Amino acid sequence: MHDGLKIAAVVVAAGRGERAGGSDGLPKQYRPIAGTPLLARTLSALSSAGMIDRIVPVIGPGQQADYDRMGISDPRIAAPVAGGPTRQVSVLAGLRALADFAPDIVLIHDGARPFISPEVISAVIAAIGDADGALPVTIVTDTIKRSLDGKTVGGTEDRTQLFAAQTPQGFRYRTILAAHERAIEFGDGFTDDAAIAEWAGLSVALANGDPNNIKVTLPEDFSRAERILAGDNRMETRVGIGYDVHAFGPGDAVILGNIAIPHTARLKGHSDADVVLHALADALYGALADGDIGKHFPPSEMEWKDADSAIFLEHAAGRVRAAGGRIVHLDVTLICERPRIGPHVEAMRARIAEIAGIAGHRVAVKATTSERLGFTGREEGIACQTAATIELPRGAD
Known part of the structure; x- marks a missing residue:
């Protein structure tokens, strides 16, 4: 009882x-x-x-x-x-x-x-x-x-x-x-x-x-069940690196991590120029060995003109799930003099986690300056570096 x-x-x-x-x-x-x-x-x-x-x-x-x-x-x-x-x-x-x-x-x-x-x-x-x-x-x-x-x-x-x-x-x-x-x-x-x-x-x-x-x-569920029984030894860890940069243009806000941040300029690009989501999508594609954002969303296609970059990250995260894998961690480093990123970090983490379909504690967002050196130091644009850690079913070597 x-x-x-x-x-x-x-x-x-x-x-x-x-x-x-x-x-x-x-x-x-x-x-x-x-x-x-x-x-x-x-x-x-x-x-x-x-x-x-x-x-x-x-x-x-x-x-x-x-x-x-x-x-x-x-x-x-x-x-x-x-x-x-x-x-x-x-x-x-x-x-x-x-x-x-x-x-x-x-x-x-x-x-x-x-x-x-x-x-x-x-x-x-x-x-x-x-x-x-x-x-x-x-x-x-x-x-x-x-x-x-x-x-x-x-x-x-x-x-x-x-x-x-x-x-x-x-x-x-x-x-x-x-x-x-x-x-x-x-x-x-x-x-x-x-x-x-x-x-x-x-x-x-x-x-x-x-x-x-x-x-x-379904037939593939039997293999998935055996992977669950076997535990992590049937999964392998992959890490992908992403990088993106966009120049400033006239405007009053930048979109970073799908969050609008007031600023004296905007970022120029074919889509909404969100360097964070672009770099994260590329990191996931890299971990999958699945090309890059340009392969999946060619900038030559007007369909993606001014597109919300959440579409790109959703697609990349979906490719991980479709492969039977999971996203373990997403790490973001923004490089810019302005705007200040600190006040917006938690909102960015929450939004990235929502788009990627993962828990918020699996997302890190940080920012640094380039000590007034280079194009970011001259405030000509913003750069972003990302790393994505995923687990995938172990394939044949």
């Missing part, structure tokens, strides 16, 4: 996971990750957390032999029950199987999420509090676009109000069972159990999720 509560879990693993590919004919939940079936890893992670008294796996028709071959022997893991053609039907089967056990709290978890941690489980249970349920979430860092036809942009969502939902999603058992019993009459239009709770008018709280709590869905 956890603080006097009887806690159970339903593990949904009744599908075939056809998007995961594979030529062996096995449903994805029985395919190995580093030698152990995916579902076995998920069940082990839940049982070893030490907070769950009963676990009910829900498997698909014809999967009993696959399940038996895993050799599950933990007494807290009940015999699997048969699911149905949809997730909603399968979850309801698992909930009904818990009727005699009558838990206070039930956690509903995807069988394809093998990296669930005790911290997330505990956070979900604690978040229920006075609510009817809770789910773990992570913040959305990418800019999210809306499209009605799948071809053109119809709008941009406010990502400050968006969260990526994970499992396990926890609920008061009798409350979510009743909601599922009602919802089954309406088909399977619900993508998760929190959606059913919302439809039923239940209150659902948010808890902190974990970026490593991935759902293995």
